Amino acid sequence: MDFNKTRYIPMSRRRRIYEGKAKVLYEGPEPGTLIQHFKDDATAFNAKKHQVIEGKGVLNNRISEYIFQHLNDIGVPTHFIRRLNMREQLIREVEIIPLEVVVRNVAAGSLSQRLGIEEGTQLPRSIIEFYYKNDQLNDPMVSEEHITAFGWATPQEIDDIMALAIRVNDFLSGLFLGIGIRLVDFKMECGRLFESDMMRIVVADEISPDSCRLWDVKSNEKLDKDRFRRDLGGLIEAYTDVAKRLGIMTENERPMGAGPVLVKG
Ligand code: TMP
Ligand code: ASP
Secondary structure, eight states: OGGGOOOOGGGGGGEEEEEEESSEEEEEEEETEEEEESEEEETTTTTTTEETTTHHHHHHHHHHHHHHHHHTTTTOOEEEEEEEESSEEEOOOOEEEEEEEEEEOOHHHHHHHHTTTOOOEEEEEEEEEEEEEOGGGGGOEEEEHHHHTTTTEEEEHHHHHHHHHHHHHHHHHHHTTTEEEEEEEEEEEEEEEEEEEEEEEEEEEEOOOOTTEEETTOOOOOSSHHHHHTOOOHHHHHHHHHHHHHSSSSSTOOOOOOSOOOOOO
């Protein structure tokens, strides 16, 4: 299939497949594809806290594109095909596995709370945790026993997911360290991609400052969604800083899409 010749479907005629807290999925231009649209909504604590932060969706679309394209390039399979515009990307349709896969390198957030380990403590090794994706239950942490007993994933799929999680963690840790950022932890989601009579597990959803903890190496300043969760302010500035350090947002580019700019002749 030639995805470069995607035909344009006007917004009004697109079928909405699913709306989440920060993204909308639309029917894609070809069978087996979807369009993933990044909204400006920020939520925390299972949407008990909600705010629209203008420009966030544009930044996450770009940052997630950068990460997923590089994962594809190093042979880590993902659902990502290509970015379409400021807020949207073309993805492969997958069957989402109802787990949030969290990888931690440094103690923070719920791990620090649960086990009483001071935030910022380097962990003896990377730790992978699974949470059951269910808003009504507040995404509870689950073990491999629960996952296999309730049929959310098979033992083989859990092995595949963990192998992907380790590769993504190694890639992201190096990528961010190279631009002066410590990857404290992140969340990823996986999906089943069906191709002819084959099925494989791929990385899905998004990877962005919404789903990672990113601390400046020198100052420990938080460059992620904890700025919103903890009322620190400056979220757009922090996400823009991440994008600029990755080299994907030039100095003049504005994430806001605040309307036309007068070009001086
Ligand atoms: P936690 O410390 O709150 O468990 O979060 C661990 C990592 O997972 C952190 O980088 C934020 C991310 N995360 C999400 O992306 N979505 C969620 O719903 C939660 C709870 C965490
Ligand atoms: N719990 C998610 C977070 O804090 C967001 C949400 O559930 O509304 O990242």
